[in-house]
Amino acid sequence: GQNIDQPTEMTATEGAIVQINCTYQTSGFNGLFWYQQHAGEAPTFLSYNVLDGLEEKGRFSSFLSRSKGYSYLLLKELQMKDSASYLCAVRDQTGANNLFFGTGTRLTVIP
């Protein structure tokens, strides 16, 4: 089975840094993705980790520890447009390597 946990909601101030955590317990592991989703829209790809460590991509960074079943997404220099849901998704190792999503973290950026 797949169990992926994220905080439901977070609030942060424009210009600040925010860290969104994700813990997972899955029957297999073949990579972890972070997606951004604005209300009523499709998830859009942010980052991918398959090995332990930090992946940096502009204002966004993602970290993975496979031994701890833990990842975080770090957003720097927050902008109002970063208000969205952030979805943690784990790809399994069975069958078609499908993605399984957490419930998402709704981030609100305030002035």
Added chain:
Amino acid sequence: EPEVTQTPSHQVTQMGQEVILRCVPISNHLYFYWYRQILGQKVEFLVSFYNNEISEKSEIFDDQFSVERPDGSNFTLKIRSTKLEDSAMYFCASSENPQGRYTFGSGTRLTVV
């Protein structure tokens, strides 16, 4: 950047009717997926498709659902005898290979009344 296209963007149907949701994956992608998201809930895996057959399906994907690749470009999800609880956003996604990232379409909002 290449896109996954879904039509229609919004579909309203009466309970018991059949609906077909359409998707055009990215042209060089070989792996196709359907996901759904009930309002306020998480994105849930429905089915994956490769080489003209289903690779894997979830418990949600029962006999009411079917998928098809009727030609070289379209990938469809058919829902027979729709129920109120089928109301959700349905997302199509594709990837070039099993290790690649998924690209999601903009979704079809299905409302069953």
